[in-house]
Amino acid sequence: MPRCQRLSLLAVCLLLFRPVQATAQTAGPTYTVQEGDTLFGIALTFGSTVSELAAANGIEDPSAIFPGQQLVIPGLEGIQGSLQFEPLTFGETLASEALRHGLALGELARLNRVLNPLSLIVGQPMVYVDQQSPSLALPTSERKAVEAGQSLLEVAVALNIDVWSLQAHNRLEARRWSVQGELLHAPGGDQPTTGLPPGLISLEVGPLPAVQGRVVDLKLIAPQGSIPTGQLGPWNLRFVEETPTEWIALQGIHALQNPGVLDLQVGLASDGTFSQSIEVEEGDYGREALQVPAETLDPANTGPEDELIAGVVAEVTPEKLWQGVFSFPTSYFEAFPSVFGTRRSYNGSEFTYYHNGLDLYGSSTTPVLAPAAGRVAFTGFLTVRGNTTYIDHGWGVFSGFLHQSEILVKAGDLVEQGQIVGYVGGTGRVTGPHLHWEVWVGGVPVDPLPWTRSAFP
């Protein structure tokens, strides 16, 4: 009997101690402050607020955090460990990220406060917790999308593994049901744990966020003989073959595209598509108000011309004809009468128009030089554009020269970078001589200036 009392006393002691330990354990995961971090930025990344973070960590002055400081992140009680984050790349899903970091799907969703797994945006910070046992993140050998009516057992058989390994590797816990289209991975091997369709080896998108009037390039790797397809917002992506297993697509983002997110869909004709959002930022464009003759704006004049040119620049020549950085098409490039993207009001209208090229100073003795090698796609006189030349540089990239006094080339001619293709002028609907230079990519006018500063793609 005395022995029994001792035992029960011990039990009471344990009970008294446990809540104290539990409080420390449920405080939540921690984040180590990095150089340049602000409390606001940390709050944004981890879905908290500055006041919640300050309260949880006893911080009185939110600006007084320092690198190396450990902060408890509130709202994630029950999760332990050190929080890390990295930008989400195209093709990663909540499921593939859970696999990669060895976390339960629900835990990762909670860490990222994800309510809708389909609403992830490329480049958004994905938060994960550094596991004490990283071996939980198993390498994957093969992936397979669940077909209509297919059971988990059937998927396991197709992947040549047992259903328990399939459940364990994909962190399905005891789940027995399958979801059509869900991508399941088989353990063992060195394949990336991506959410891309099985045949698609990798896809890189950049630079992100996309910017109005700039270019996005996509590099895709897939087995030889694949037919890549894609859509970015309203634009059909046109992939060209760089090597037998590598494709590339260049797409301009329209200068008036609404900032926010754009849906990007990429896949293989044989293999289904993968869809995720990318972010589009505003380009820093100014405004100008102009007075022009009314007929310049008359759709009866501009419509047919615009359609003609849209047809010219819609072509995608599979060979890349240019090399490196573009040069300026005239020798006057220290200052410009008007730059690309400027929002325009004509004759007192709203600022719904924009300037789709870069204007350069010049007179009828100023030669127009090809900014890069290519093949002349169009020459001719147009009512609004005047004497016009478009050069096809390949891969869906074109440059155009408007209002020339003279054209020295004809359609089909191959031109070298720096070759004289015409002379600056004041033809068409203009107030005075200048060269209007356009660069089109994937059927969309983009800012020519970045092309003179760095090599694309």
Ligand SMILES: [Zn+2]
């Ligand atoms: Zn212009």
